[in-house]
Amino acid sequence: MKALFIASSLAASLVVLSGAAHAQQAAPTKIDPAVVDKYVESMWAKAPDPWKTVPVQDETQRICTETRNNPSQADFTKIMEREKASVVFPADGKVIGDWKAGERVANTGTGGQFTDGPNTPRGGNCYACHQMAPTELSYGTLGPSLQNYGKDRKFDPAEARNAYAKIYDAQAVFPCSQMPRFGLHKFLSEQQMKDAVAYLFDPESPVNK
Amino acid sequence: MRNVRFRGLFAAAFGVLALSSGLAMAQAQQDDAEKEIERYRAMISDPMSNPGFLAVDRGEVLWAAKRGKKDVTLETCDLGEGPGKLDGAYAKLPRYFQDADRVMDIEQRLLWCMEKIQDLDTADVRRRRFGGPDYTSDMQDLVAFIANKSSGMKYQPQESHPKEKEMLAAGEALFFRRAGVMDFSCATCHGDDGKRIRLQALPNFSKAGKDAQDTMGGWPTYRVSQSQLRTMQHRLWDCYRQMRMPAPEYASDGITALTAYMVKMAAGGEITVPSIKR
Numbered sequence: 001m002k003a004l005f006i007a008s009s010l011a012a013s014l015v016v017l018s019g020a021a022h023a024q025q026a027a028p029t030k031i032d033p034a035v036v037d038k039y040v041e042s043m044w045a046k047a048p049d050p051w052k053t054v055p056v057q058d059e060t061q062r063i064c065t066e067t068r069n070n071p072s073q074a075d076f077t078k079i080m081e082r083e084k085a086s087v088v089f090p091a092d093g094k095v096i097g098d099w100k101a102g103e104r105v106a107n108t109g110t111g112g113q114f115t116d117g118p119n120t121p122r123g124g125n126c127y128a129c130h131q132m133a134p135t136e137l138s139y140g141t142l143g144p145s146l147q148n149y150g151k152d153r154k155f156d157p158a159e160a161r162n163a164y165a166k167i168y169d170a171q172a173v174f175p176c177s178q179m180p181r182f183g184l185h186k187f188l189s190e191q192q193m194k195d196a197v198a199y200l201f202d203p204e205s206p207v208n209k
Numbered sequence: 210m211r212n213v214r215f216r217g218l219f220a221a222a223f224g225v226l227a228l229s230s231g232l233a234m235a236q237a238q239q240d241d242a243e244k245e246i247e248r249y250r251a252m253i254s255d256p257m258s259n260p261g262f263l264a265v266d267r268g269e270v271l272w273a274a275k276r277g278k279k280d281v282t283l284e285t286c287d288l289g290e291g292p293g294k295l296d297g298a299y300a301k302l303p304r305y306f307q308d309a310d311r312v313m314d315i316e317q318r319l320l321w322c323m324e325k326i327q328d329l330d331t332a333d334v335r336r337r338r339f340g341g342p343d344y345t346s347d348m349q350d351l352v353a354f355i356a357n358k359s360s361g362m363k364y365q366p367q368e369s370h371p372k373e374k375e376m377l378a379a380g381e382a383l384f385f386r387r388a389g390v391m392d393f394s395c396a397t398c399h400g401d402d403g404k405r406i407r408l409q410a411l412p413n414f415s416k417a418g419k420d421a422q423d424t425m426g427g428w429p430t431y432r433v434s435q436s437q438l439r440t441m442q443h444r445l446w447d448c449y450r451q452m453r454m455p456a457p458e459y460a461s462d463g464i465t466a467l468t469a470y471m472v473k474m475a476a477g478g479e480i481t482v483p484s485i486k487r
Binding site: 025026028029030031035036038039040042043044045046047048051052054055056057061064065068112113114115127128129137138139140141142171178179180181185187 | 375377378379381382383385386387388389390391392393394396397398400403404405406407408409411415416417450451453454455456457458461462463464466
């Protein structure tokens with residue numbers, strides 16, 4: 001209960017903080033989307049296949065861009081429903097894999113870059129943005145800390161399932177979240193996502209130590 | 210009743226104190242790390258030992274070299290301040306050029322001058338747009354030379370011409386545009402104060418001010434990790450690589466738009482280049 005209170009007050013202060021940071025941004029300058037498309041084409045119209053279509057926005061990216069990640073209530077609901085429908089859970093219902101493999105997923109920041117080969121290992125690069133195991137000091141601060149993630153949720157299987165959904169498609173949980181949709185974009189494999197969930201939810205994982 | 214409420218208040222206040230002292234400790238550690246990085250930067254930014262100045266020297270030679278079908282130098286090239294006038298030119302780029310009837314950044318303008326003044330086939334120059342271990346880049350060298358002529362001056366974004374206004378608005382739109390397999394925009398990493406990726410501090414480019422000034426004031430820079438003088442053109446190419454976007458076209462209007470936007474956020478920032486970075 002106390003932990004919950006601290007967590008929620010921390011979350012509240014973070015909301016206030018990020019709200020304050022964004023308040024310093026000037027209001028968006030108006031521009032015809034067709035003009036922006038022209039500039040986008042100037043950079044990528046000559047990109048080779050299969051890269052060519054990557055810069056084209058899907059509906060969710062378009063709305064989050066247009067509203068600077070503050071969608072209207074109606075759009076919020078629409079995005080959440082659409083993204084929720086896209087989440088595919090493992091057929092056997094098991095969302096927890098191997099935490100040691102999950103640690104590799106969290107630490108690996110390669111793969112999918114235009115300078116990478118097709119066989120470059122891919123990772124979720126979780127540590128780029130999140131604090132996780134207390135022993136890993138090289139972590140980013142773009143996302144919230146995930147220390148004790150499973151422990152704080154009493155290793156609840158329903159919470160593990162939610163975490164799988166969040167990794168698969170962060171916007172199914174929170175529309176216009178800054179986090180990548182790793183499953184929707186097929187950036188991570190089902191096994192990698194299960195392993196990442198294990199890194200968060202296995203009691204033996206250093207995240208919970 | 211009153212006592213209970215008082216105790217509750219006390220507990221809450223204690224909780225906030227404990228929480229904030231934890232945060233303060235983490236903040237102090239980060240401040241120490243940043244002070245060390247600052248010390249390292251100061252140590253390596255000695256002009257006498259910064260290899261970026263070799264690029265400046267090569268650029269000076271290229272500027273005065275007769276090339277192309279017309280066998281002339283670039284010395285009549287107008288970078289915005291008048292033909293051959295280099296002092297302060299970089300501080301006002303990108304800007305509108307009447308002869309081309311478009312807004313150009315430094316790379317676009319240099320290529321334009323090579324093609325129009327020298328009648329140079331720029332295919333080879335474009336191929337060597339980013340220097341590698343076995344070859345130098347004329348473009349990197351020329352940008353280093355010209356930017357250095359604005360050292361000690363301040364960025365003055367140009368926004369009076371309608372085409373400059375469009376360029377700026379497009380740059381802002383591109384900065385906040387989410388796309389690709391990571392759903393990232395530039396603002397994902399550069400949209401808030403005091404954030405970092407792993408241990409690397411991220412400058413906030415979503416507003417005008419110190420972060421943008423300090424960052425833009427140090428480009429072009431000699432990248433120790435790459436053993437190359439690099440320009441903002443290369444840095445943006447590298448950002449899109451990390452965002453898992455396709456490689457952006459060199460000297461395209463999209464890159465110029467983003468540069469124009471960043472220069473606007475850096476207005477008034479002092480230029481000290483080439484700098485030297487990790």
